[in-house]
Amino acid sequence: MKGIASTHMAMRWWSCSIALAGAACSTTQQYFVPSEEQPRLTTDLMRDRGHNIVRAECPRLLGVRKTATGVAHIRVDVESDGEVRRAMITHSSGDERMDEIFGGLAAQLKVDPPANVSGETIPGTLKIGYSCSPTAGTITVEGVTWTG
Numbered sequence: 606m607k608g609i610a611s612t613h614m615a616m617r618w619w620s621c622s623i624a625l626a627g628a629a630c631s632t633t634q635q636y637f638v639p640s641e642e643q644p645r646l647t648t649d650l651m652r653d654r655g656h657n658i659v660r661a662e663c664p665r666l667l668g669v670r671k672t673a674t675g676v677a678h679i680r681v682d683v684e685s686d687g688e689v690r691r692a693m694i695t696h697s698s699g700d701e702r703m704d705e706i707f708g709g710l711a712a713q714l715k716v717d718p719p720a721n722v723s724g725e726t727i728p729g730t731l732k733i734g735y736s737c738s739p740t741a742g743t744i745t746v747e748g749v750t751w752t753g
Contacts, residue, residue, distance in 0.1 A: 636693040637712040645688060645715035648746055655733070655744035658706055663737035666700060675699040676734035677707045681714065681749060683729055685722040689714045698735065707733045719751050728752045 639645070646654065666673040675698030682691045692711035694704045711731055718727060732747040 634693065635708075636691050637708040638691055639689060639712045643713055646710065646713045647715065648748060651710050651714055652744055652746045655706070655710055655735075655746070656742070659703075659735045659737065659744045660742040662703065662706070662735075663742035666703070666735070666737050667739065671739065673737040674735065675703060676732055676745075677704050679707060679711045679731045679733065680752075681711055681729050681731050682726045683716060683718055683749070684726055685718055687715050687718045689716070690726060692731075695730070698733075703735055716749050 663673070676696075677694055677698035678696035680693045680695050681689045683689055689712055692708050692714075694708055697704050698707065711733070714731070716729075729749040729751045731749050732745075734745040734747075736743050736745070
C-alpha cells in the first residue's frame with residue numbers, strides 16, 4: 606500500500622457557461638503522476654503488487670455478493686525511455702478506490718517503448734482488471750497498446 610499512498614495525483618478543472626442559453630457545464634479530469642520516492646515497476650511487478658492489494662480490497666468489493674469484477678482502461682503517456690509520465694483513467698472499473706489504485710500503479714510503470722521513438726511522449730492504453738470471490742482475488746494486466 607505504501608507505493609500507492611505516495612503516488613501523486615492531480616486534477617484539472619474546466620468549466621463553462623452560456624448566459625444566453627442558461628446552460629452550464631463542468632468537467633473534472635484526474636490523472637496520476639509517478640512518485641520519485643518509489644521504484645519503477647515492470648508489468649510483472651505491477652501485477653504482483655496489484656494481486657496483494659486486490660486481495661486486501663476483496664472483502665469490501667464483495668460486500669454480500671459472491672463475485673466482483675471490473676476493468677479499467679488507462680491512458681498512459683510514456684517517455685522514450687519507457688517510463689510512464691502520466692496516467693489517466695479513461696474508463697472506470699466501476700469502483701473509485703480500485704481506479705485510484707490502478708492509476709497509481711500505472712503511473713509507476715516502466716515498459717519497453719515502441720521501436721523508432723524520437724524523444725517524444727508516446728500515448729498508450731493499458732487495461733487492468735480485478736476479480737474477487739469469497740476465497741480469492743486476482744488482477745489482470747493487458748500490456749500497453751500504443752495509440753500514437
